[in-house]
Amino acid sequence: MTGKNKYGLIVVGGGITGLSSALTWALNHDVKEEPVLLIEKEPKTGGYVTSYEREGFLFDTCQMIPNISDILSYLGIEIELKKFKGYYMRIFLVNPETDEIKVLELPSGVDTFKKQLMALYPNNAAEIEKFLDYSREMYLELFDLKLEPTAKEIMKTLKNCPKIVANSSKTFKKYFEKFNITEPDVEEIFNVFAEFSALPAEQVAAIVPISAMNSLLDGAFRPKDGFVEFSKKIEKKYQDLGGELLLKTEVEKILVDDGEVEGVQLKDGEKLYSDYIITTVDPMVAMKSMVGLDKIRALDKKFAKKVEEVKMSTSSMNLSIGLDDEIDLDALGMDCGYNVITTGGDTYDRLFDAYEEGEIGFTDKRFHLGVVCPSLTTGGKPNLTVRISPMALADWLELRKNDPEKYKERKQNWADFFIDKIEKYLIPDLRKHIKVVDISTPATYARYSGSPTGSVYDMAPYPDNFGRTRLKMRTPIKGLFQPKFVHGVFGCLLAGMQANDMILDRKIMDGNARYKP
Numbered sequence: 001m002t003g004k005n006k007y008g009l010i011v012v013g014g015g016i017t018g019l020s021s022a023l024t025w026a027l028n029h030d031v032k033e034e035p036v037l038l039i040e041k042e043p044k045t046g047g048y049v050t051s052y053e054r055e056g057f058l059f060d061t062c063q064m065i066p067n068i069s070d071i072l073s074y075l076g077i078e079i080e081l082k083k084f085k086g087y088y089m090r091i092f093l094v095n096p097e098t099d100e101i102k103v104l105e106l107p108s109g110v111d112t113f114k115k116q117l118m119a120l121y122p123n124n125a126a127e128i129e130k131f132l133d134y135s136r137e138m139y140l141e142l143f144d145l146k147l148e149p150t151a152k153e154i155m156k157t158l159k160n161c162p163k164i165v166a167n168s169s170k171t172f173k174k175y176f177e178k179f180n181i182t183e184p185d186v187e188e189i190f191n192v193f194a195e196f197s198a199l200p201a202e203q204v205a206a207i208v209p210i211s212a213m214n215s216l217l218d219g220a221f222r223p224k225d226g227f228v229e230f231s232k233k234i235e236k237k238y239q240d241l242g243g244e245l246l247l248k249t250e251v252e253k254i255l256v257d258d259g260e261v262e263g264v265q266l267k268d269g270e271k272l273y274s275d276y277i278i279t280t281v282d283p284m285v286a287m288k289s290m291v292g293l294d295k296i297r298a299l300d301k302k303f304a305k306k307v308e309e310v311k312m313s314t315s316s317m318n319l320s321i322g323l324d325d326e327i328d329l330d331a332l333g334m335d336c337g338y339n340v341i342t343t344g345g346d347t348y349d350r351l352f353d354a355y356e357e358g359e360i361g362f363t364d365k366r367f368h369l370g371v372v373c374p375s376l377t378t379g380g381k382p383n384l385t386v387r388i389s390p391m392a393l394a395d396w397l398e399l400r401k402n403d404p405e406k407y408k409e410r411k412q413n414w415a416d417f418f419i420d421k422i423e424k425y426l427i428p429d430l431r432k433h434i435k436v437v438d439i440s441t442p443a444t445y446a447r448y449s450g451s452p453t454g455s456v457y458d459m460a461p462y463p464d465n466f467g468r469t470r471l472k473m474r475t476p477i478k479g480l481f482q483p484k485f486v487h488g489v490f491g492c493l494l495a496g497m498q499a500n501d502m503i504l505d506r507k508i509m510d511g512n513a514r515y516k517p
């Protein structure tokens with residue numbers, strides 16, 4: 001089946017989805033007979049998942065993952081993961097009129113979390129219990145879902161996954177309303193899980209925050225030696241198995257002949273051939289520019305229409321802050337997973353409205369940011385990561401290209417704005433301890449990933465853009481797969497396995513949406 005320039009599989013993009021796709025192939029084939037090639041435009045693999053050094057500090061892009069030991073074990077990868085010790089999350093609810101702060105502390109562990117909430121809000125104890133129990137059961141139903149169910153399996157799903165079926169078209173807000181929880185603080189707490197997916201509660205598909213909440217409350221982790229361990233270890237294992245890797249190589253076209261995928265064309269014009277291609281780059285770029293919508297439309301009008309309608313997730317701003325040794329982050333309770341500083345209420349919804357207009361909606365009266373302290377979990381010099389979302393790409397790219405000074409000034413102004421908030425509401429005198437601040441903007445993410453919208457979480461999980469209604473992984477072009485609908489490290493590792501499961505007629509996961517060892 002192979003010859004010169006002909007591979008068993010070509011994977012486009014060496015982020016976590018691409019690495020998982022390529023390694024899963026290598027684990028399941030004799031690569032001398034059916035070689036696999038991973039193509040990455042950057043000088044290194046990993047995509048969004050990386051660690052970087054600035055002035056002696058080691059920073060990560062990503063911050064936390066759920067327990068993914070079963071997947072790592074399938075891939076044959078060992079990574080030392082450290083669990084966040086203290087609270088799972090603290091929410092600093094700021095009243096923007098009076099500057100008063102209310103702190104909501106959420107412990108780790110599903111049961112402890114439930115007990116604490118019920119004790120804190122006795123008026124709503126029964127409703128909270130019902131909400132959490134129902135949501136847990138719905139989350140566990142995910143393990144019974146098939147990715148491409150047969151007619152018989154659809155019948156089984158209706159029987160085995162009634163909660164998912166009943167709520168699949170609901171937003172989190174609509175879902176939450178069913179439980180008649182009246183305490184505003186409790187709603188505030190659960191809305192934060194919605195915002196983890198970078199969509200407001202009134203727009204995100206209910207199952208997304210429910211999964212994030214259940215998987216992360218079970219335990220939130222980070223790799224001891226930085227998130228770069230994922231790409232380093234997967235890449236090594238892949239190459240040890242004989243997988244081929246091309247770095248600094250850009251794919252320009254995905255070649256299609258008579259409805260079947262043929263190979264790829266690189267930017268320098270070279271063509272490489274394969275009967276199977278897995279693309280893991282921005283799906284809009286892959287479908288529209290690399291393949292061409294006309295070719296897809298000729299095969300499947302519905303799929304082409306879906307491509308045109310897909311909404312991508314938002315972009316983000318990140319501050320990586322290196323601190324001196326004088327600061328006592330432990331005493332400030334910073335060993336918890338996530339600290340959210342927010343003006344609460346409809347803050348996220350209104351920030352999202354601004355994002356949709358291509359504007360930045362943060363003001364002194366309306367803000368929402370996440371602060372993580374990686375060093376207290378994984379060691380190293382004291383540092384903080386600040387996550388700011390939603391942030392539109394807007395004119396960040398043009399500014400960086402055409403007016404670098406203004407770009408620098410604008411990103412510094414926004415960094416100052418958010419550092420002010422942290423200093424005021426979370427870490428007094430923070431500025432005195434700062435040694436280095438590295439600022440990433442939507443332009444940084446657009447460049448990193450090749451996503452024109454700088455989307456950090458791929459396709460956005462609206463109810464009509466997720467689950468059954470998402471852009472399918474199996475494209476209408478025979479042999480072409482696009483495992484790009486779930487976000488996060490866990491979802492990306494799983495997606496690479498799922499695409500191979502489709503190619504291998506369910507050999508790896510028996511067609512299941514979740515891996516069950």
Ligand SMILES: Cc1cc2nc3c(=O)[nH]c(=O)nc-3n(C[C@H](O)[C@H](O)[C@H](O)COP(=O)(O)OP(=O)(O)OC[C@H]3O[C@@H](n4cnc5c(N)ncnc54)[C@H](O)[C@@H]3O)c2cc1C
Nearest residue numbers: 013015016017041047048062063064250251449450488489
């Ligand atoms: C700041 C930030 C924080 C995050 N925090 C978390 C977190 O705490 N926990 C979590 O689970 N997830 C987190 N995520 C999300 C997670 O990082 C992503 O979901 C995941 O990395 C996406 O992986 P991917 O391989 O699908 O895509 P990408 O990482 O975008 O990889 C795509 C790859 O394709 C390459 N490429 C693009 N175009 C071409 C081309 N034409 N030819 C060849 N190669 C090409 C790119 O260079 C890139 O390496 C975060 C993301 C960001 C940006």
